[in-house]
Amino acid sequence: MGNLRGVKKHLNELVVGREKEIDFMLIALIQEGHVLLESVPGSGKTWMAKAFAGSFHGIFQRLQFTPDVLPSDVTGIRFFNPKTQEFELRPGAVLTNLLLADEINRATPRTQSSLLEAMEEKQATIDGETLALPNPFIVIATQNPVESQQGTFPLPAAQLDRFLFRLKIGYPDYEEEMKIIRNFRGNVSHKKKITAVASIEDVRAWSAEAKKVAVHEDIETYILELVRATRRHPSIELGLSSRAALALVHAAQGYAFINGRNFVTPDDVKTILEPVAVHRILLTAEGMLVREVQEVLKEVADSIPSPVEAF
Structure with missing residues (x-):
């Protein structure tokens, strides 16, 4: 855990005011999940992903998605x-440990779908040959919601379900934004500040330990009740799947x-309920007119009593 605390400290120095998001990204890395970062342009999504990747002695690849990016650019090709x-x-x-898929919703559906096999099965098929991806392998994707109406291809439900977390990043508060201005006004390039403080072996060790985190049967029942409640809610058209239930377990283990x-x-x-579930739920047409997914999720959570055992 010593190295893990060092990574968190280092990242919180590099990225101002994003402690919660950094925690969720660490959970995704440890539990071999993927993260979708969503915010307006200029809010630091790409910088946060680069700082995160640079904090580990692993392989990092960045792919800037545009409409002309081909599936072979994602998976590879034999020439x-x-x-x-x-x-x-x-x-x-x-073929990397951490892939930054920048502005993923600008890629065509065919290119987006080329990531599905890699994200779910941790392998890539190139001209009939299947290659195992490095361990660990995670995707950190970014998208700008303000561009969702023009020149973009919204991610389908099948691909959204592959992401462990969807993190909507808001604007920093006044003190945090002032700190950003003062810390970086004399440094155009942030790259000098990024230092690798943990190894891939550390990540594998954390992953093995996180899988041993105990989940009491009352917690399992609680998670399943939450999942099933989303399927019964009158404002929800598409509730949480069995994969989402498993994602809740893994994310809770990682958070613990x-x-x-x-x-x-x-x-x-x-x-961890909201970042795991917010992108997996589809509201009814009536629900979308008057409510946000976050509001409905809170209502679902409030409707299910928590286990009262002394954990």
């Missing part, structure tokens, strides 16, 4: 080398682990 008279593999961006506990509490589940 004929006239010098050797043989076909050679040119690996794509997914980074907070130094070997067991999950009901408060852990409540904390």
Whole structure:
């Protein structure tokens, strides 16, 4: 845990006012999940992802998505080398530990779907040959909601479901924004400040320990009741799936682990519920007119009593 505290401290120095988001990104890395960062342009999404990747001694790839990016740019391609008279593999961006998929909703649906196999099965198929991706492998994708009406391709439900967390990043408060101005006004390039403070072996060790975090059967029942309640709610057209239920378990284990506990509490589940569920729920046409998904989720959470055991 010593290195984990060092990573958190280092990242909170690099990225001002994003402690909660950094915690969720660490959980995703430890639990081999993926993160979708959503905010207006200029809010620091890409910088946060680069700082996060640079804090580990691993392989980092960045792919700037535009409409002309091809699936082969993502997964890779075999090309004929006239010098050797043989076909050679040119690996794509997914053969990495951390892939920054910048502005993912600007890519065409075909290119977006090329990420599905990599995100779910941790492998890539190139001309019929299947290659295992490095361990760990996670995708941190960004998108700008203000562009959702023009020149973009919204992610389908099947792809959104592959993300462990969807983090909507708001504007910093006054003190945080002043700190950003004062800290970085004399430094155009942030790259000098990023230092790798943990190894990939550390991440694998954390992942193994997080999987041992105990989940009491009352917590399992509580999670399942929350999931099933989303399917019964009158304002929800599409409730949480079985994959979402498992994601809640993994995220709660990760949250307990980074907070130094070997067991999950009901408060852990409540904390991770929104970022795990907000992108997996579809409201009815009537519900969308008058309510936000976050409001409905809070209503669902309030309707299910928490376990009262002393965890």
